[in-house]
Amino acid sequence: MSMRESKPGDPVIAARGLVKTYPMPSGDVTALGGIDVDVAAGEFVAVVGRSGSGKTTLLNVLAGIDRPTAGEIVVGGTAVHELKGSRLAAWRGTAIGLVFQFFQLLPTLTVAENVMLPMDLCDTFPARQRRARALELLERVGIREQAGKLPSALSGGQQQRAAIARALANEPPVLLADEPTGNLDSATSDSVLDLFAQLAADGRTVLMVTHERDVSRHATRQITLADGLISSDVATGEDREGVLS
Secondary structure, eight states: OOGGGOOTTSOSEEEEEEEEEEOOTTSOEEEEEEEEEEEOTTOEEEEEOOTTSSHHHHHHHHTTSSOOSEEEEEETTEEGGGOOHHHHHHHHHHHEEEEETTOOOOTTSOHHHHHHHHHHHHTOSOHHHHHHHHHHHHHHTTOGGGTTSOGGGSOHHHHHHHHHHHHTTTOOSEEEEESTTTTSOHHHHHHHHHHHHHHHHTTOEEEEEOSOOOOTTTOSEEEEEETTEEEEEEEOSOOOTTTTO
């Protein structure tokens, strides 16, 4: 079943028995010890925990960047653990939007061209529509006036907003973010988290890995990992409707 054929009410992300081990000279190291998790449309989930708890490994496995040693992952009806090679890359290009701590914008492309790049790579929109769509997304994240500049001319917060616009380029139903505020000051971090909250309020599924534990004002749910296992999973915050009206 393809991602577009998910049944109403099904979780957008469903993981069962996720195990990830890494072989080391001294023996296998377990990063994920058997995790079960469901995430619904419109949830903004913050995954927290100490360094080495398995946060980034979980995100990478859910995104298909890394393969689980055992377990199953279904995202929007697609069995991600069964995909390989070009099929996996094609799925990730349209189903998942990725946001990273260090932005990873291409320095020789303008901001608008960076946002257009996923559309060019996946051929998701007609070429004549791509720039207009990029400008609409930059408007959505509040930096349309920066469209013609190179990333080096933008502040850290503006670069992260450009990276979020790029992650949204192919209309993915799921946004995965790895420490997206780790390079930002507190005020800028709050504005980026508010943007994630609004995206979730609009129906997108957002899962964010973060060292920050005070996310209850933004996220709707907080999952805490410890030693590769879920130690707590609690609802947080308030109704997100109208956060950024």
